[in-house]
Amino acid sequence: MTSSATTAAPAPTAQATPAISLQGLGKSFGQVHAVHELDLDIRQGEFFSLLGPSGSGKTTVLRLIAGFELPTSGAILLGGKDVTRSAPFERNVNTVFQDYALFPHLTVAKNVEYGLKLHGVPAAKRKARVAAALEMIRLPHVADRLPSQLSGGQRQRVALARALVLRPEVLLLDEPLGALDKQLREQMQIELKQIQREVGITFVFVTHDQEEALTLSDRVAVFNEGKIQQVGSPEDLYQRPATEFVAGFLGSTNLIDGALAAALTGTEQLVSLRPERVRVGAPAEGEAGIAGVVAESVFTGPGRRLLVTPDGFPEHSLLAEVPHGAPGSSAARGERLELAWPREAAYAVPRD
Amino acid sequence: MRFSSLSKNTLRALTALIMAAVYVPLALVIMNSFNAATSSSFPVQEFSTKWWVAAWNNQGVREALWTSVKVAFWATLIALILGSMVAFALSRYRFFGRNTVNLLVVLPIALPGIVTGVAFSNTFKNVFEPLSINLGLFSIIVGHATFCIVMVFNNVQARLGQMNRGLEEAAMDMGANVFRTFFQVTFPGFRAAFVAGALLAFALSFDEVVVTTFTAAPGTETLPIWIYNNMARPNQAPVVNVIAAVLILVSMIPVYLSQRLTGADQLERKAAKQRKAA
Numbered sequence: 121m122t123s124s125a126t127t128a129a130p131a132p133t134a135q136a137t138p139a140i141s142l143q144g145l146g147k148s149f150g151q152v153h154a155v156h157e158l159d160l161d162i163r164q165g166e167f168f169s170l171l172g173p174s175g176s177g178k179t180t181v182l183r184l185i186a187g188f189e190l191p192t193s194g195a196i197l198l199g200g201k202d203v204t205r206s207a208p209f210e211r212n213v214n215t216v217f218q219d220y221a222l223f224p225h226l227t228v229a230k231n232v233e234y235g236l237k238l239h240g241v242p243a244a245k246r247k248a249r250v251a252a253a254l255e256m257i258r259l260p261h262v263a264d265r266l267p268s269q270l271s272g273g274q275r276q277r278v279a280l281a282r283a284l285v286l287r288p289e290v291l292l293l294d295e296p297l298g299a300l301d302k303q304l305r306e307q308m309q310i311e312l313k314q315i316q317r318e319v320g321i322t323f324v325f326v327t328h329d330q331e332e333a334l335t336l337s338d339r340v341a342v343f344n345e346g347k348i349q350q351v352g353s354p355e356d357l358y359q360r361p362a363t364e365f366v367a368g369f370l371g372s373t374n375l376i377d378g379a380l381a382a383a384l385t386g387t388e389q390l391v392s393l394r395p396e397r398v399r400v401g402a403p404a405e406g407e408a409g410i411a412g413v414v415a416e417s418v419f420t421g422p423g424r425r426l427l428v429t430p431d432g433f434p435e436h437s438l439l440a441e442v443p444h445g446a447p448g449s450s451a452a453r454g455e456r457l458e459l460a461w462p463r464e465a466a467y468a469v470p471r472d
Numbered sequence: 473m474r475f476s477s478l479s480k481n482t483l484r485a486l487t488a489l490i491m492a493a494v495y496v497p498l499a500l501v502i503m504n505s506f507n508a509a510t511s512s513s514f515p516v517q518e519f520s521t522k523w524w525v526a527a528w529n530n531q532g533v534r535e536a537l538w539t540s541v542k543v544a545f546w547a548t549l550i551a552l553i554l555g556s557m558v559a560f561a562l563s564r565y566r567f568f569g570r571n572t573v574n575l576l577v578v579l580p581i582a583l584p585g586i587v588t589g590v591a592f593s594n595t596f597k598n599v600f601e602p603l604s605i606n607l608g609l610f611s612i613i614v615g616h617a618t619f620c621i622v623m624v625f626n627n628v629q630a631r632l633g634q635m636n637r638g639l640e641e642a643a644m645d646m647g648a649n650v651f652r653t654f655f656q657v658t659f660p661g662f663r664a665a666f667v668a669g670a671l672l673a674f675a676l677s678f679d680e681v682v683v684t685t686f687t688a689a690p691g692t693e694t695l696p697i698w699i700y701n702n703m704a705r706p707n708q709a710p711v712v713n714v715i716a717a718v719l720i721l722v723s724m725i726p727v728y729l730s731q732r733l734t735g736a737d738q739l740e741r742k743a744a745k746q747r748k749a750a
Contacts, residue, residue, distance in 0.1 A: 186641075186645060187644075188641055188644075207644070207649070207650075208641070208644040208645050209644050209645075209646075209647045209648055209649050213645075214645055214646065215641075215642070215645045217638050217641070217642060219636070219638055221636065221638035221639050221641065221642035222642075223639060223642070223643075223657070225660070234643070234646055235646030235647055238646060238647040238648050238652070239647055282646070283645075283646075286646060286647070
């Protein structure tokens with residue numbers, strides 16, 4: 121498991137103790153094992169994503185860190201301190217909930233102020249910090265409105281302000297953008313990233329959206345069936361998937377095995393080949409390739425997606441994403457052409 | 473749905489007829505309470521408030537009223553505590569026998585009052601009396617509490633089922649301990665249902681006759697029992713009319729309030745739905 125230099129320059133002193141350390145963490149609900157024997161260190165100041173399909177255990181891990189669930193086994197350390205058995209209100213972490221969980225009967229300002237009041241912050245200071253928090257999310261003008269009077273994106277930002285105003289060691293985000301439409305979600309992704317950089321707090325972000333995880337994170341842990349499949353930078357995960365599941369879950373890929381793999385790479389291993397690394401043309405120096413017939417040709421906007429049946433392997437097909445203007449970008453069904461890709465693009469993946 | 477004018481008018485007439493069937497007799501009771509004559513008659517020959525004065529000065533009425541208030545108060549209090557706790561247990565936790573407990577809690581409201589009454593009466597006579605334990609008023613209170621609990625339980629449980637538990641988690645997440653979370657987030661969330669349940673329980677206990685008849689010690693009279701016992705007495709019948717008139721007016725208050733409260737709940741729910749849709 122590699123973890124290349126991808127951290128957003130955390131303070132050197134903070135590097136020593138991880139912000140969160142999960143040690144042999146397990147959680148069962150009756151007969152169902154939601155989380156299996158999990159070991160994971162999350163660094164200080166890192167934007168860390170827990171990525172996986174629904175039911176993979178990622179949200180359970182987040183709830184364990186927050187303290188809403190108690191683990192069946194293992195330990196949770198926050199900044200080196202064991203909090204495994206602590207109540208949620210004893211942990212210096214805050215959560216942005218999937219449905220925001222804003223108090224419906226309190227105004228935006230009162231919502232943001234609530235935690236400060238509980239922590240005994242004096243009134244004058246509270247006011248200043250609430251104002252600063254609303255400034256940060258660029259919504260100072262909605263302070264006196266009720267949550268029901270806000271749009272989805274505004275509510276999302278208020279939830280963020282409410283959690284960040286307490287200056288937690290770690291901010292936990294449970295699919296916070298899940299309820300927003302695509303355009304707003306992309307805009308919020310950028311904002312989240314900016315805010316995280318500004319405040320320098322460790323973010324633990326749960327999502328099932330692989331694109332979101334790749335764009336936002338310093339590092340990502342990919343979950344499946346209660347286990348971590350791989351931890352690494354987005355690049356690691358995408359270019360060098362450690363398991364068949366990771367290769368298939370992040371982006372689309374050609375998973376090639378059997379005789380075709382042998383013909384293309386010389387071994388019968390399972391191989392992952394990203395469609396965008398495949399081009400149309402004769403293989404050049406250092407490239408591999410194969411000729412075939414276009415079985416399907418689809419316009420995608422940014423380019424054209426070709427499904428090619430390789431010569432001699434009628435039961436297989438290869439996917440290629442061809443950008444506009446590149447050779448093959450107007451290939452039609454039934455056309456014969458050659459596919460080529462850099463040899464290192466065909467990456468051997470262990471079978472699940 | 474659209475109606476033809478014929479069916480509209482038919483429905484109107486039917487509604488008026490049903491309302492009249494319910495409310496005309498009540499109106500007659502109120503009117504007769506102002507009737508100067510000793511026996512009820514229609515039309516009223518002479519109006520007077522003398523029976524109201526008589527009722528006010530009637531020692532039996534006063535004692536019965538006080539008994540009823542005490543019984544309803546204690547039965548409601550027991551129902552609030554036990555009913556809310558059961559509602560929490562059943563809606564928030566999964567445990568062995570959960571459905572059975574649910575059924576057992578709701579059953580007393582479906583059980584004929586006479587069965588509950590006989591059962592309690594037997595228990596008190598055959599178990600407590602031989603041990604020379606005199607339960608007095610407490611026997612009526614326990615009898616009433618069995619069905620009052622259901623009122624509170626039903627209201628609170630329904631509300632708890634709709635409550636967003638995320639709000640409680642959010643409060644804890646921001647540093648509120650268990651008590652603060654309960655009193656600042658959880659209780660305000662089901663307060664309306666809690667109060668509505670209390671009002672219904674009180675009203676139900678206040679006019680209960682059957683269970684009371686079987687569980688009251690000799691000589692103990694609640695207001696409904698007093699009415700029942702005095703209705704047939706020619707001299708007391710006009711006073712009964714007055715009491716009935718008062719009870720009609722008084723019982724409207726809790727019903728109105730509990731409707732208002734659950735109505736407020738519904739508004740909140742509607743708003744929540746709109747938020748979700750938005």
